[in-house]
Amino acid sequence: xxxxxxxxxxxxxxxxxxxxxxxxxxxxxxxxxxxxxxxxxxxxxxxxxxxxxxxxxxxxxxxxxxxxxxxxxxxxxxxxxxxxxxxxxxxxxxxxxxxxxxxxxxxxxxxxxxxxxxxxxxxxxxxxxxxxxxxxxxxxxxxxxxxxxxxxxxxxxxxxxxxxxxxxxxxxxxxxxxxxxxxxxxxxxxxxxxxxxxxxxxxxxxxxxxxxxxxxxxxxxxxxxxxxxxxxxxxxxxxxxxxxxxx
Numbered sequence: 001x002x003x004x005x006x007x008x009x010x011x012x013x014x015x016x017x018x019x020x021x022x023x024x025x026x027x028x029x030x031x032x033x034x035x036x037x038x039x040x041x042x043x044x045x046x047x048x049x050x051x052x053x054x055x056x057x058x059x060x061x062x063x064x065x066x067x068x069x070x071x072x073x074x075x076x077x078x079x080x081x082x083x084x085x086x087x088x089x090x091x092x093x094x095x096x097x098x099x100x101x102x103x104x105x106x107x108x109x110x111x112x113x114x115x116x117x118x119x120x121x122x123x124x125x126x127x128x129x130x131x132x133x134x135x136x137x138x139x140x141x142x143x144x145x146x147x148x149x150x151x152x153x154x155x156x157x158x159x160x161x162x163x164x165x166x167x168x169x170x171x172x173x174x175x176x177x178x179x180x181x182x183x184x185x186x187x188x189x190x191x192x193x194x195x196x197x198x199x200x201x202x203x204x205x206x207x208x209x210x211x212x213x214x215x216x217x218x219x220x221x222x223x224x225x226x227x228x229x230x231x232x233x234x235x236x237x238x239x240x241x242x243x244x245x246x247x
Contacts, residue, residue, distance in 0.1 A: 012237030013164045015055040015131060018046070019154035020169050022061035022092050024225060033064045034095050043099040045231040046136065050105050054235055055131040057161060058138045059154040060096060062088025068146070082146035086113060089150060093140035094118065106135045112144030112153075124160050131161065151205040155212035166218050167234055168205065169225035174242035175204050190239065193247045204244060219245035 024042065027035035050056060068078065068085035076084070093109050100107045108130050111119035119140060120126065130137045142153045151168075158166040172180060173188065175197070180186040194214040197204055204210065204222055213220055221234055223241030233240055 011049075011052050011054060011235055013054070013235050015057075015161065015163050016049075016235065017057045017059060017154050017158040017161070017163045017166045018169065018231065019151065019166060020058065020060045020225070022064040022088065024064075024169065024171075025092060025095070026064040034092070039095055039099050042225070043096065043103060043105075045225070045229070046100060047103050047105050048229065048232045049235045050134070050136060052232070052235065053134065055134065056136045057127070057131065057157055057163065058093075058096065058136065059150055059157060060089055060092045060138065060140065061150040062086070062092060064088075065091055079146040082142075082148075086141045086144070089142060090115070090118065090140045093138045096138055100136060106133075107138060108135050109138045109140055111141040112139070113141040115141075127157075128161055149206050149209065151209040152212065155205070155209040155216075155218065158218045159212055159216040163218060165234075166213060166220045167231070168220055168222045169231070170222055171224065171226065173224040173227070173240070175202055175222050175244065177202070179203070189242045192242055192244045194244060197244055204242075213244075214246065217246055219243060 020042065025034045025038055046056060062085045065088035066084045068082035090111060097107045097109050109119040110122045110127055112122050114121055122139065127137050139153065139157050142148060142150055143156060154166055175189050175192055176186040178186045194210060198207065198210055204220065221241050221243050223230055223234055230240065
């Protein structure tokens with residue numbers, strides 16, 4: 001199916017997947033799962049690029065509410081925990097939808113697990129049509145299967161919708177050779193090949209997500225969401241963060 005991904009003026013990437021960690025929504029002050037001020041700030045960044053005409057898919061994690069892997073430490077079976085984590089992403093997705101629509105941003109939530117009263121089922125052609133009609137599409141419930149992370153979901157959706165880039169928003173300004181919070185001599189990469197990242201076991205995304213992006217030639221930009229207008233700056237082609245791609 002032919003899709004229009006020609007870029008508006010001043011925009012380098014016209015169709016994107018924005019991957020957000022659920023943890024980004026947690027309040028640093030009282031630990032609330034969803035801080036309304038943080039939610040609004042992130043939504044304002046999405047609105048900025050929406051108004052530029054960018055076609056936006058969002059994949060949101062659920063770690064602020066429940067993380068599947070952590071469930072085993074609480075006596076929850078891994079498979080059950082993963083499904084609980086998928087439901088947490090639905091809660092976050094609905095929060096984003098509500099906030100974005102209050103800002104005048106037309107939004108659709110699409111779920112990999114059927115829940116017709118809350119979200120549309122994920123159907124690729126319908127998702128693509130929403131994007132072409134300039135609606136923000138929020139993909140929730142992961143891949144619909146246990147043992148797959150929301151990073152893998154982001155890589156899968158980016159491949160399926162022919163996104164020009166997968167933008168992974170984090171709390172650090174790119175990919176480092178070691179943890180910059182624990183090592184003052186950590187070196188940040190401006191550019192990195194998929195093969196180098198995999199061989200170096202760098203903490204960017206899990207290996208399944210990486211492999212999908214490598215095989216389908218989807219570049220990843222890892223950047224700090226807390227920088228001013230960070231999402232817009234990436235979309236406009238400014239060199240911030242780390243670009244991981246096929247050389």
